[in-house]
Amino acid sequence: MNEFKMENLDITIAIPTYNGATRLPKILDRLLTQTGVENLNWEIVIVDNNSSDNTFEIIQNYQKLYNGNCHLRYFFEREQGAAFARLQAVREARGELIAFLDDDNLPAPDWLAEAYTFGLQYPQAGVWSGQIHGEFEVKPPENFEKIQAFLAIREHGSNPHLFDAENLRLPPGAALVVRKQAWCENVPERPILSGKLPGILVQGEDYEPLLHIHYAGWQIWYNPTMHTYHQIPHWRFERDYLLNLARGCGLCIFQLRLINTKNWQKPIIFIKTVLGNLRRVLQYLIQYKGQLKSNLIILFEIEFYLASMMSPFYYFKCNMRKVFKNKVAI
Numbered sequence: 511m512n513e514f515k516m517e518n519l520d521i522t523i524a525i526p527t528y529n530g531a532t533r534l535p536k537i538l539d540r541l542l543t544q545t546g547v548e549n550l551n552w553e554i555v556i557v558d559n560n561s562s563d564n565t566f567e568i569i570q571n572y573q574k575l576y577n578g579n580c581h582l583r584y585f586f587e588r589e590q591g592a593a594f595a596r597l598q599a600v601r602e603a604r605g606e607l608i609a610f611l612d613d614d615n616l617p618a619p620d621w622l623a624e625a626y627t628f629g630l631q632y633p634q635a636g637v638w639s640g641q642i643h644g645e646f647e648v649k650p651p652e653n654f655e656k657i658q659a660f661l662a663i664r665e666h667g668s669n670p671h672l673f674d675a676e677n678l679r680l681p682p683g684a685a686l687v688v689r690k691q692a693w694c695e696n697v698p699e700r701p702i703l704s705g706k707l708p709g710i711l712v713q714g715e716d717y718e719p720l721l722h723i724h725y726a727g728w729q730i731w732y733n734p735t736m737h738t739y740h741q742i743p744h745w746r747f748e749r750d751y752l753l754n755l756a757r758g759c760g761l762c763i764f765q766l767r768l769i770n771t772k773n774w775q776k777p778i779i780f781i782k783t784v785l786g787n788l789r790r791v792l793q794y795l796i797q798y799k800g801q802l803k804s805n806l807i808i809l810f811e812i813e814f815y816l817a818s819m820m821s822p823f824y825y826f827k828c829n830m831r832k833v834f835k836n837k838v839a840i
Contacts, residue, residue: 521626522605522690523554526587526595530613531563533741538572538582540616546623547580554582555602559595591704592683593715600693608693611738612662612684616645618737625687628733632670636692636728637720639673639681640736641665648744653807657752660759660810661742668734675724678766683716685738689728693719696726703762712824713755714762718769725770749806756810760787760817764825780822787819 523541527534534556541554554576558565569584576582587598600608609625611617621640628638644650644663662682673680697719704715724730745751767779791812798808 519551519553519605521550521552521607521609521622521687522599522603523552523609523611523622524557524596524599524603525554525611525613526557526559526592526599527561527565527613528559528590528595529561529563529565531561531565531568533613534565534568535572536741537611537613537616540619541580541622542575543619544617544622545619550622550626552580552622553604554580555599556582556584557595557599557602558584558586559592560586560588560590591701591715593701593704593718596683596715596719597697597699597701600688600690600697603690606690607687608690609687610683610685612740614741615642615684616739616741617685618739621685621736621738624733624735628670628731628735629687629689632729632731634729635689635731636723636726637681637686637688638731638733638736639664639686640733640738642682642685643737643739645739645741647742648747650742651747651806656807657756657810660755660814661746662740663742664732666732666734670734671732673730673732675721675730678717678763680717680720680730681732684740685736687736688719688723692723692726692728696722696728698722702765712761712765713758714766717762717766721766721769749809752806752810753813756813757817760814760819761821761824763787763818764821768825783822784819787815790815791819 525537556569566584569582573582573584583602585598585602587595596610599610607626607629609622624640629635632638642662642664644658644661662684664681701715701718703712703718720730764779764783767783768776771779794808794812794815795802798805801808
């Protein structure tokens with residue numbers, strides 16, 4: 511399957527997928543019709559993250575369609591979690607740039623060309639991301655725009671600008687371009703945060719590698735000329751899903767803030783994380799007292815702030831479990 515050995519490609523498109531047999535054809539069809547790529551040497555790397563459907567057969571069929579300047583390659587990653595799938599993609603990528611797409615992201619026809627051009631224009635950029643628009647199966651709830659970033663929808667205007675990494679204002683892991691050098695030199699081989707798994711709420715796997723790259727001195731940019739469309743099925747607006755998402759995004763906050771943190775700073779971050787989010791929770795409870803049962807967006811925000819407040823305690827609890835397991839193993 512992986513006999514293609516050409517090195518030093520211009521760009522690799524990396525697509526982690528889990529049970530994506532019904533979604534992959536849409537994105538692979540879009541990539542077949544990319545414009546402005548005639549002079550690019552590029553490839554597509556599919557990382558199957560332990561799927562139980564017929565993803566492998568789908569990729570086999572599409573490999574016959576890709577030739578010339580682009581090859582489609584398939585890899586299997588048994589350890590589940592988006593972070594592990596992305597690490598596998600980086601290891602296998604032969605492009606100097608790696609453009610990540612999730613299997614439910616549909617790129618605009620010029621997405622790849624715009625991604626590559628931006629990298630030439632901004633050599634100091636280690637990471638860049640563009641506009642991600644929602645393609646909704648059903649109408650979103652009222653005031654959805656307040657939380658749309660949690661569903662990887664980002665529309666930040668028409669001017670390029672730096673992301674505020676210090677305050678965890680970062681792009682999602684989907685529709686993201688990374689310099690392979692920046693990743694390989696700075697991102698640990700073993701992630702702390704693995705991504706969504708059965709029974710595991712904590713997220714943050716998108717931000718963890720970006721923070722390592724940022725603290726190494728690379729810039730993280732917003733490129734408004736890159737457009738992708740995130741397919742949002744109806745069940746992502748259900749109450750249980752949204753509240754679980756809010757909780758998972760909040761519980762990782764303290765761990766993310768500890769990246770590149772000195773020991774003497776940790777107590778300060780602990781206090782700021784707990785008290786800052788406690789203030790936000792109390793403010794919401796007072797301000798929206800009459801809407802707590804009916805307004806899903808407000809409930810989402812409260813759940814996120816509450817989980818963020820609890821994230822230091824969750825972190826210490828997980829560490830205590832690891833210590834206990836190690837003692838038992840000894």
